[in-house]
Amino acid sequence: MSPKADTTSYRGWGLLLVICSTVGFLATMVLTIDRIRLLSDPQVALVCDISPFVTCGPVMASQAGALFGFPNPLLGIAGFAIVGTTGAALLADARLARWYLAALEIGCLLAAVFLTWLQTQSLYVIGALCLWCMVVWAVTIPIVVITTAATLSAGAFGDGVRRFGRAIQSWRVPIIAIWYLAIVTAIALRFYREFALLWFGVAL
Amino acid sequence: MPKRPNPTTNSRQQARDRARLEAERLQRKRKTTQIIVVVVVALVAISIVASAILLGTSGRKDRVPTASTSVTVGGTSVPFDVDGSAFQVGKSDAKATLDLWVDYSCSHCQEFEAASNDVLAQKVGSGELKVRYHNLQFVTAYGAQAGSAAACVATYAPQQWWALNAALYANHSAESDGWKGAQFADFAQQLGVESQDALTCIGDQRYTSWISDNTSAAADAGVTGTPTLFLNGQQIDTVGGAQLAAKIDEAASQ
Structure with a gap:
């Protein structure tokens, strides 16, 4: 790859990080603010309480909503701020050291694990979907895939995985699409009865 | 690119064009493969959901x-x-x-x-x-x-x-x-x-x-x-x- 191609692909990566992190940051802010509003007034009507199963109250109040003893969205606020800033630096043509790329990638992988755990909790334990949480899922997935492709192919973990990174790089769009499809399928399998009732008034 | 003796500007240009066309062809081919893969996965997902709905609704009258x-x-x-x-x-x-x-x-x-x-x-x-x-x-x-x-x-x-x-x-x-x-x-x-x-x-x-x-x-x-x-x-x-x-x-x- 010529140096010019490298810069353009990093700019694309940076732009994606900035856009997705901004959306994710706003969503986690709303989640945190709603959590505080819910604490000061348990009866408050939240924007995200759309239907009995698309609702955020039970999700936020659940045990899984505060895995480390404090509300999860606080992690998101910090995480999206870091990722968004990194994206802005890339847009400004910054050259990032290998250790930085490696740390960013490890953070992204941890985020992916945490995200998947939260999804299984939401679907199979709490049994409710939360709008802002789903916004966070939707933006975190492209961040993880694109960052993995970029950092691995930049050699953040050595030359051995560089080829693997290139493969992800050229398959990044299908990977994101399939990841989305898997989640939509899981939601459909779990909630098709509720959706049929809500949208079509049909009890399956 | 194979080495040629005394390449003229013209033939070098041609070789470059050929390489570019070949790269574009591969790019298009990969794109087609990727689209096919995504479509197949989508179809599989749809059939899984459809069969789950069918299985879930059959026999539910008795439940x-x-x-x-x-x-x-x-x-x-x-x-x-x-x-x-x-x-x-x-x-x-x-x-x-x-x-x-x-x-x-x-x-x-x-x-x-x-x-x-x-x-x-x-x-x-x-x-x-x-x-x-x-x-x-x-x-x-x-x-x-x-x-x-x-x-x-x-x-x-x-x-x-x-x-x-x-x-x-x-x-x-x-x-x-x-x-x-x-x-x-x-x-x-x-x-x-x-x-x-x-x-x-x-x-x-x-x-x-x-x-x-x-x-x-x-x-x-x-x-x-x-x-x-x-x-x-x-x-x-x-x-x-x-x-x-x-x-x-x-x-x-x-």
């Missing part, structure tokens, strides 16, 4: 609890049966009929049940009141799971239904939100449910679909939250304990 018996409530033997979306407890000629739209996973229902269980038992026992419990799920999966367990006990071990109903409310917590059939079966067994049929039914989560049906029946009845109370067909404010007793007495005396 409706039934009961038509007598149970002891408040020291008296009273009729107990499953009628449509409701567990119905109390004498058929009771002057007051209380329709309760409730969800085992709703915290206000938990409070309501704790405050009103004694009153309801006493009024049902005296023959003054008939209660119709419409169990549905508005909040968490616990509502459907516990509702299915209650329906199993109503069908196979109706004598234990009254006690189980109260216990399922008291048992709801963030921890029990994750309970599945097996844990509910253990729970029922500890409460003294011995019927193997009932325990198997609970383990199979057999009547969760009935609870979803009740959730849609609630929409038809204009119920948007739980608990919702109808006394002799009229919706009343959610009151428990002594206040509820007074309302029941008033309705029964009319």
Whole structure:
């Protein structure tokens, strides 16, 4: 790859990080603010309480909503701020050291694990979907895939995985699409009865 | 690029064009492969969901609890049966009929049940009141799971239904939100449910679909939250304990 191609692909990566992190940051802010509003007034009507199963109250109040003893969205606020800033630096043509790329990638992988755990909790334990949480899922997935492709192919973990990174790089769009499809399928399998009732008034 | 002797500007240009075309061709080919892969995955996903819906809806007509018996409530033997979306407890000629739209996973229902269980038992026992419990799920999966367990006990071990109903409310917590059939079966067994049929039914989560049906029946009845109370067909404010007793007495005396 010529140096010019490298810069353009990093700019694309940076732009994606900035856009997705901004959306994710706003969503986690709303989640945190709603959590505080819910604490000061348990009866408050939240924007995200759309239907009995698309609702955020039970999700936020659940045990899984505060895995480390404090509300999860606080992690998101910090995480999206870091990722968004990194994206802005890339847009400004910054050259990032290998250790930085490696740390960013490890953070992204941890985020992916945490995200998947939260999804299984939401679907199979709490049994409710939360709008802002789903916004966070939707933006975190492209961040993880694109960052993995970029950092691995930049050699953040050595030359051995560089080829693997290139493969992800050229398959990044299908990977994101399939990841989305898997989640939509899981939601459909779990909630098709509720959706049929809500949208079509049909009890399956 | 193969080396040529004395390449002219022209042939170098041609070679570069050829390489570019080849790269573009590969790029297009990869794009086509990727589109095919995504489409195939999408089709597989759609067929999985479609077959799950078909399997889930077939045979669900049979998964409706039934009961038509007598149970002891408040020291008296009273009729107990499953009628449509409701567990119905109390004498058929009771002057007051209380329709309760409730969800085992709703915290206000938990409070309501704790405050009103004694009153309801006493009024049902005296023959003054008939209660119709419409169990549905508005909040968490616990509502459907516990509702299915209650329906199993109503069908196979109706004598234990009254006690189980109260216990399922008291048992709801963030921890029990994750309970599945097996844990509910253990729970029922500890409460003294011995019927193997009932325990198997609970383990199979057999009547969760009935609870979803009740959730849609609630929409038809204009119920948007739980608990919702109808006394002799009229919706009343959610009151428990002594206040509820007074309302029941008033309705029964009319």
